[in-house]
Amino acid sequence: MTTIHADLEAIQSVRAALLSFAARVYEALPDAEFAVERGAATLDRQEDAARRAVNELTTRLYECHAAAMYGYPVNYYHIQQALWDAEQRLTRILHLRRRFDSAVNAWRSRKYALERATDDDLAAATGYLDRRITALESYYATTLATTALNLGRSGIPWLLPATVGALRLAIGHSNRALGRTAEEVAAAVLSERFGLQEVPFTQPAHGFDRIFRAPGLPVIVVESKASHDGKLRLGQTLAGEQGSPGWNAQQADNMADSASKQWSPANERIGRLVQTLGPENVPVLAVVVNHQAFTADVYQRQPDGAWQVLEAGIDLQQVTVETAAEAAPAAFPQESPAHQPPLPSPWSERNAELPAERREGVPGGAERRG
Numbered sequence: 001m002t003t004i005h006a007d008l009e010a011i012q013s014v015r016a017a018l019l020s021f022a023a024r025v026y027e028a029l030p031d032a033e034f035a036v037e038r039g040a041a042t043l044d045r046q047e048d049a050a051r052r053a054v055n056e057l058t059t060r061l062y063e064c065h066a067a068a069m070y071g072y073p074v075n076y077y078h079i080q081q082a083l084w085d086a087e088q089r090l091t092r093i094l095h096l097r098r099r100f101d102s103a104v105n106a107w108r109s110r111k112y113a114l115e116r117a118t119d120d121d122l123a124a125a126t127g128y129l130d131r132r133i134t135a136l137e138s139y140y141a142t143t144l145a146t147t148a149l150n151l152g153r154s155g156i157p158w159l160l161p162a163t164v165g166a167l168r169l170a171i172g173h174s175n176r177a178l179g180r181t182a183e184e185v186a187a188a189v190l191s192e193r194f195g196l197q198e199v200p201f202t203q204p205a206h207g208f209d210r211i212f213r214a215p216g217l218p219v220i221v222v223e224s225k226a227s228h229d230g231k232l233r234l235g236q237t238l239a240g241e242q243g244s245p246g247w248n249a250q251q252a253d254n255m256a257d258s259a260s261k262q263w264s265p266a267n268e269r270i271g272r273l274v275q276t277l278g279p280e281n282v283p284v285l286a287v288v289v290n291h292q293a294f295t296a297d298v299y300q301r302q303p304d305g306a307w308q309v310l311e312a313g314i315d316l317q318q319v320t321v322e323t324a325a326e327a328a329p330a331a332f333p334q335e336s337p338a339h340q341p342p343l344p345s346p347w348s349e350r351n352a353e354l355p356a357e358r359r360e361g362v363p364g365g366a367e368r369r370g
Contacts, residue, residue: 015129018122025118029111036104043097050090057083183209186224186287189296189314196220202264207251211270212285219273221248223286230290232299232307243286243301248279289316 061083064076187210190196196212199219203209210222223243225233240246254262255271274282284301296314299307 011129011133015126015133018126018129022118022122025114029115032107032111036107039100040104043093043100047090047093047097050086050093053086054083054090057086183224185289185296185316186210186222189287189298189316190222190285193311193314194298199270201266201270204254204262204267207254207262208270217283219270219277219282221274221282221284223284225286225288227288227290228292230288230293230295230297232286232288232297234286241305243284244305245280248274248282248284252279285310 057079061076061079064074064079067074068076187198190210190212191198196214199211199213201208201211208221209224212220212222214220221243223234227233234242236242237247237250239250251262252271252274254260255264255267256275257263257271258268280303286299286301286307288297288299290296293313294316296316297312298310298314300310302308
């Protein structure tokens with residue numbers, strides 16, 4: 001098994017730093033734009049005032065010249081000096097405005113580049129880090145869950161507290177990793193509590209979570225869900241609700257199609273088997289892991305689409321104890337929690353009373369339609 005060594009906290013810190021930088025950029029840019037607009041407005045007011053002063057003094061100087069032409073004694077030296085001062089002030093304002101506009105244009109060019117980098121490049125970078133973090137969290141959480149279940153199977157009594165602690169840590173490691181961990185826990189519950197046997201296959205990114213089998217039932221589809229309140233919530237797809245015959249048919253078609261990303265030799269065998277049995281005849285279970293109460297509920301989908309509870313409130317700590325006790329019952333003292341043998345499969349017990357050709361899940365059985 002490949003071992004992954006990565007500093008998850010460092011990657012999360014980089015992601016947090018990028019988001020913090022983006023937040024500061026988004027916060028600073030409007031303030032900077034407002035300051036630019038305020039500076040431009042101030043220069044506009046000063047330019048308008050300077051132009052009015054130049055126009056007024058020019059008019060007064062023209063009137064003084066006209067009066068002098070008619071022989072009136074007029075001293076217009078102070079007006080001429082004031083006009084010269086006003087023109088110099090207007091020239092300085094216009095020069096400052098050109099420098100200001102040039103600086104603003106250069107700043108806005110960099111601003112647009114920063115905005116594009118923040119919107120596109122930084123979003124792509126954080127998206128990439130999100131995918132890596134999710135993959136690492138799922139890897140670590142799944143590894144913890146697998147370690148916990150292996151500890152439970154070791155049969156060493158003093159490891160049981162560590163087993164339960166590791167399993168709790170795996171379930172609570174990360175919300176994004178809960179789904180992967182729930183699959184591991186669901187597999188343990190169905191194997192140890194219901195006596196089902198897991199069928200190995202290549203798990204795609206989208207599709208069946210797990211596949212099990214039981215006597216007379218070569219395929220049992222299992223959906224695993226993690227929940228903080230224990231409620232069953234299934235995804236809705238274009239093919240129908242997860243676990244519905246339409247959804248089963250689509251997954252089977254994808255697994256049997258060599259051009260699909262869900263295809264593999266093992267997946268094709270399962271897909272063909274689902275197609276042969278009929279998607280509507282394939283039993284579907286849903287295991288809801290309540291990571292707050294540390295319990296699991298097992299549901300079975302009914303022909304009418306309703307979900308019936310097979311067993312509720314399964315104590316995951318007790319399942320761990322039962323797993324360890326089954327692995328090495330002699331290692332436990334008499335006062336340890338009583339070992340409860342796996343419950344019989346709700347289908348195998350019913351099927352055992354029927355002839356082979358009438359058992360559920362067998363091609364040609366009573367429930368098969370068409």
